[in-house]
Amino acid sequence: MRFSISLVLLFSLCLGHGIVELEASHCIYDQLQISLNVSSNSTDQPYRTGYHFQPHKNWINDPNGVMIHNGIYHLFYQYNPKGVVWGNIVWAHSTSEDLINWVSHEPAISPSQKYDEKGCWSGSATILPGDKPAILYTGIDLDNNQVQNLAFPKNLSDPYLIEWEKFPKNPLMAPDSKNGINASAFRDPSTAWQGPDKAWRVVIGSKNDDLGLAILFRSEDFITWSQAKRPLHSGKHTGMWECPDFYPVAVDNVTGLDTSTLGSNVKHVLKVSLDNTKHDYYTIGNYNYRTDKYIPDNGSIEGDRGLKYDYGKFYASKTFFDSARNRRVLWGWINESSSVKDDAKKGWSGLQAIPRTVWLDKSGKQLIQWPVAELEMLRDNEIHLQHKSLDAGSTHEITGITAAQADVDISLEITDINKAEVINLKRHHAQKLCNERNASAKGSLGPFGLKVLASNDSQEFTAVFFRIFIRKASKQPVVLMCSDQSRSSLNNDNDKTTYGTFLNVDPVSEKISLRSLIDHSIVESFGGGGKSCITARVYPKLAVDDKAHLYVFNNGTEAVKVASLKAWSLKDAHIK
Numbered sequence: 001m002r003f004s005i006s007l008v009l010l011f012s013l014c015l016g017h018g019i020v021e022l023e024a025s026h027c028i029y030d031q032l033q034i035s036l037n038v039s040s041n042s043t044d045q046p047y048r049t050g051y052h053f054q055p056h057k058n059w060i061n062d063p064n065g066v067m068i069h070n071g072i073y074h075l076f077y078q079y080n081p082k083g084v085v086w087g088n089i090v091w092a093h094s095t096s097e098d099l100i101n102w103v104s105h106e107p108a109i110s111p112s113q114k115y116d117e118k119g120c121w122s123g124s125a126t127i128l129p130g131d132k133p134a135i136l137y138t139g140i141d142l143d144n145n146q147v148q149n150l151a152f153p154k155n156l157s158d159p160y161l162i163e164w165e166k167f168p169k170n171p172l173m174a175p176d177s178k179n180g181i182n183a184s185a186f187r188d189p190s191t192a193w194q195g196p197d198k199a200w201r202v203v204i205g206s207k208n209d210d211l212g213l214a215i216l217f218r219s220e221d222f223i224t225w226s227q228a229k230r231p232l233h234s235g236k237h238t239g240m241w242e243c244p245d246f247y248p249v250a251v252d253n254v255t256g257l258d259t260s261t262l263g264s265n266v267k268h269v270l271k272v273s274l275d276n277t278k279h280d281y282y283t284i285g286n287y288n289y290r291t292d293k294y295i296p297d298n299g300s301i302e303g304d305r306g307l308k309y310d311y312g313k314f315y316a317s318k319t320f321f322d323s324a325r326n327r328r329v330l331w332g333w334i335n336e337s338s339s340v341k342d343d344a345k346k347g348w349s350g351l352q353a354i355p356r357t358v359w360l361d362k363s364g365k366q367l368i369q370w371p372v373a374e375l376e377m378l379r380d381n382e383i384h385l386q387h388k389s390l391d392a393g394s395t396h397e398i399t400g401i402t403a404a405q406a407d408v409d410i411s412l413e414i415t416d417i418n419k420a421e422v423i424n425l426k427r428h429h430a431q432k433l434c435n436e437r438n439a440s441a442k443g444s445l446g447p448f449g450l451k452v453l454a455s456n457d458s459q460e461f462t463a464v465f466f467r468i469f470i471r472k473a474s475k476q477p478v479v480l481m482c483s484d485q486s487r488s489s490l491n492n493d494n495d496k497t498t499y500g501t502f503l504n505v506d507p508v509s510e511k512i513s514l515r516s517l518i519d520h521s522i523v524e525s526f527g528g529g530g531k532s533c534i535t536a537r538v539y540p541k542l543a544v545d546d547k548a549h550l551y552v553f554n555n556g557t558e559a560v561k562v563a564s565l566k567a568w569s570l571k572d573a574h575i576k
C-alpha cells in the first residue's frame with residue numbers, strides 16, 4: 001500500500017488531537033498534509049469512479065469559476081495539492097469540450113500575495129463585455145481576513161486560458177466591521193450580473209450572528225466595488241451562507257438565461273450553501289433591480305426545511321449559463337462518506353457530481369435537474385424491460401449491463417391507491433420516515449424501486465425506493481423517495497445515513513420515474529424526471545466491479561408494475 005506505518009500513527013493522532021476547526025468548517029489535519037503516491041490499479045481502487053470528475057489524487061471540494069469560453073468548458077475547483085484532507089487550497093483547473101471528458105492543467109490561482117497567502121478560496125467567473133472572462137475569488141490574507149480578489153486570463157488567445165494574473169489592486173472588497181461583518185465570515189463571490197443601469201452587482205456569502213446574509217456590492221467598472229446599504233437577501237436562524245448563487249430562470253420554457261437577464265417572464269433563484277447543515281437550499285422569487293432586493297415567493301421556504309438541490313451529498317454548488325447550448329448548468333461537490341483513514345488509504349477524497357441542466361418546473365414552484373445530455377454518449381449495451389408486474393415481495397435482476405457503472409431509467413405504476421397506508425405527515429420528516437421504514441421494512445404500497453451495487457447474496461446493497469401514503473389531513477396521496485445506505489457496505493466505518501424527501505408527483509395520474517447514475521461509489525438518483533435528487537456515497541466490500549448486481553424490487557404487500565425500464569452500461573470518461 002502507498003502509505004507508511006508512520007502515517008497511520010500520525011493519522012491516529014489526528015483523530016483525537018491536532019485538528020484545527022476553521023470558520024469554513026473544514027478541519028485541518030496537519031499530519032496529513034503530505035502527498036502520497038496513489039495506485040491507479042483498479043483492484044487497489046474499487047471506489048474510483050468511471051465517469052464522474054475526480055483528479056488522480058488528493059482532496060477536492062467546491063466547484064469554482066465554472067464557465068464556457070470560446071466553446072471550451074472550464075471547471076476550476078478547490079484542491080489541496082499536498083494531501084488527502086482539506087488544506088493548502090488552490091484553484092485547480094480542467095477543461096473540456098463536452099462537460100464529460102476532461103484535461104487537467106496547472107492550478108490557475110495559488111496563494112502568492114499577502115491578500116491570499118493563506119488560501120485561495122471559492123469564487124465565480126463572469127464573462128465581461130468583449131467576451132473577457134474575469135474571476136472573483138476569496139483570498140485569506142496574512143491576518144486570516146477573508147477578502148475578495150480579481151484575476152484575468154494572461155493570454156486571451158490561449159483557448160484553454162491556462163495562466164491567470166491577479167489584478168494589481170487586489171483586494172477589491174474587504175469586510176466592513178461597522179456593519180457587523182466578521183472578517184472570517186465574508187466569502188465566495190457569486191457570478192456578477194449587470195443591471196439595465198449598467199452597474200455590476202455581486203453577492204458575497206456572510207452572516208451576522210445566526211442571520212445568513214447575501215451581501216451586495218456594486219461597481220461601474222468591475223474594479224471599484226462599494227457595499228450596498230442592505231443585503232440582496234438574508235435568512236433568520238440560518239447561520240453562515242456559503243457560495244451564494246443568484247440567477248434568472250425562464251417562466252415558460254426550459255431555456256437557460258444569461259445571469260443579467262431581467263423581464264416579465266423571468267423569475268430568480270437564490271441558492272445558498274448552509275454551513276451549519278452542509279446542504280444547498282434554494283428559493284424561487286422576484287428580483288427588483290431598482291431596490292436590489294430579492295423576495296422569495298410566498299410558500300418558498302427559507303432554510304434547511306426549504307427545497308434542496310439534492311437531499312444527499314451535494315454541496316457548495318454553482319451554476320453557469322452555457323451560451324453555446326442555451327442552458328443553465330449546475331455543478332456540485334460530492335464529499336466522501338468514508339473515514340479519513342480510508343481516504344488516506346485510497347489517496348483521494350471528493351468528486352464533482354455529473355453536471356446537471358437546471359430549469360424551472362411548470363408549476364413555478366421548484367426547479368428540475370437532469371444530467372447533461374452529453375453523458376448519454378457514454379451509454380453502451382442498452383437493455384429494455386416493459387410491462388413487468390412486480391408482485392408483493394418480489395425481486396427481479398437486471399442483467400446484461402455493467403451494474404457497477406450504469407445508467408438506469410425506470411418508471412413504475414401503482415395498481416390501487418386505496419391500498420396506501422394513511423399517515424399523519426405532520427409528525428413525519430421525510431428523511432426520518434425513510435430511516436424508520438427502510439428498504440427491508442414491508443409496507444403496503446412500497447417500498448419498491450432499485451437495489452444497486454448489490455452483492456449476489458444481498459449482504460450488501462443500496463436501495464433507492466418509493467413508498468406511497470395517503471395524508472390523513474387532506475386525504476391526498478404523497479410519494480416518499482428514499483436512498484437507504486444502511487446495508488451498502490460491510491465496512492461499518494462509513495457514514496450510512498439514509499436520505500429522503502417527498503416527491504411532488506401524483507401517483508394516481510402519473511408514473512413514478514427514477515433515474516440512477518451508478519458509478520462504483522456513487523449513486524446519483526433523480527426522481528420524478530428530476531424533481532427530487534438524492535446523491536449517495538457507498539463503499540461496498542463485496543459488490544465491487546463485476547460482482548455488483550442490479551435489481552428491481554417490491555417489498556410492499558401490493559403489486560406494482562414496471563411500466564418501462566431502460567438501462568445502459570456507461571463507458572469510462574477520459575479524465576486526464
Ligand code: DQQ
Nearest residue numbers: 024078121122187242316
Ligand atoms: N469551501 C471554501 C470556502 C467555502 C467553503 C474553502 C464551502 O470558500 O465557503 O475551501 O465548502
